[in-house]
Amino acid sequence: xxxxxxxxxxxxxxxxxxxxxxxxxxxxxxxxxxxxxxxxxxxxxxxxxxxxxxxxxxxxxxxxxxxxxxxxxxxxxxxxxxxxxxxxxxxxxxxxxxxxxxxxxxxxxxxxx
Amino acid sequence: xxxxxxxxxxxxxxxxxxxxxxxxxxxxxxxxxxxxxxxxxxxxxxxxxxxxxxxxxxxxxxxxxxxxxxxxxxxxxxxxxxxxxxxxxxxxxxxxxxxxxxxxxxxxxxxxxx
Numbered sequence: 171x172x173x174x175x176x177x178x179x180x181x182x183x184x185x186x187x188x189x190x191x192x193x194x195x196x197x198x199x200x201x202x203x204x205x206x207x208x209x210x211x212x213x214x215x216x217x218x219x220x221x222x223x224x225x226x227x228x229x230x231x232x233x234x235x236x237x238x239x240x241x242x243x244x245x246x247x248x249x250x251x252x253x254x255x256x257x258x259x260x261x262x263x264x265x266x267x268x269x270x271x272x273x274x275x276x277x278x279x280x281x282x283x
Numbered sequence: 284x285x286x287x288x289x290x291x292x293x294x295x296x297x298x299x300x301x302x303x304x305x306x307x308x309x310x311x312x313x314x315x316x317x318x319x320x321x322x323x324x325x326x327x328x329x330x331x332x333x334x335x336x337x338x339x340x341x342x343x344x345x346x347x348x349x350x351x352x353x354x355x356x357x358x359x360x361x362x363x364x365x366x367x368x369x370x371x372x373x374x375x376x377x378x379x380x381x382x383x384x385x386x387x388x389x390x391x392x393x394x395x396x397x
Contacts, residue, residue: 203384205387210292210389210390211389211390212287212289212372212374212387212388212389212390213327213372213387214387215384215385215386218384226382228384229384229386260326260327268315268376268383268384268385269314269315269334269376269383271317271329271332272317272329272385274326274327274328275326276325276326277326
């Protein structure tokens with residue numbers, strides 16, 4: 171199993187550009203989530219999904235959209251990038267619920283100029 | 284709002300000493316408390332977790348204790364080794380029923396001096 175994979179590893183955007191961060195898992199997990207990690211802070215939840223077709227907002231959803239058309243994939247879209255979205259983004263998955271062991275992807279380091 | 288507070292933010296110990304990191308949480312209904320280790324440039328990895336029906340859990344040199352009455356939990360690492368150097372995050376399952384999610388502390392940078 172590859173586990174949780176994320177692409178790209180690094181990305182530089184200009185203010186106002188849009189892009190999609192990809193996340194995929196091959197463990198047949200129902201629960202998937204996106205976090206952002208800023209220096210000196212813990213991970214903050216952006217959006218999460220409890221299964222295909224179901225998504226919900228986390229603590230910091232503004233400026234981000236998600237969809238879950240398949241069990242395997244959970245892309246995160248930045249609609250109009252802002253410098254405040256410069257961060258490291260982690261995708262995670264767990265079997266059915268957030269209290270199941272969460273497995274993190276390797277992260278995407280995003281810089282918005 | 285609901286949050287998790289973690290202390291200290293940095294911790295330096297000599298190899299072989301013990302390290303203790305403490306977290307407090309705001310929601311008395313929370314029932315799941317994991318700890319993650321994150322090495323520089325790497326992803327967070329679960330090292331131990333505890334659920335509200337137990338007060339302590341051990342795994343070799345690592346232990347976690349939970350005091351539900353006081354709403355705090357702690358990570359204990361004994362006989363520290365240089366490879367324990369990393370950032371450690373606590374988390375708690377917080378939120379309204381049906382919308383619970385992990386809320387993370389701000390992290391503790393542990394440095395083990397050889």
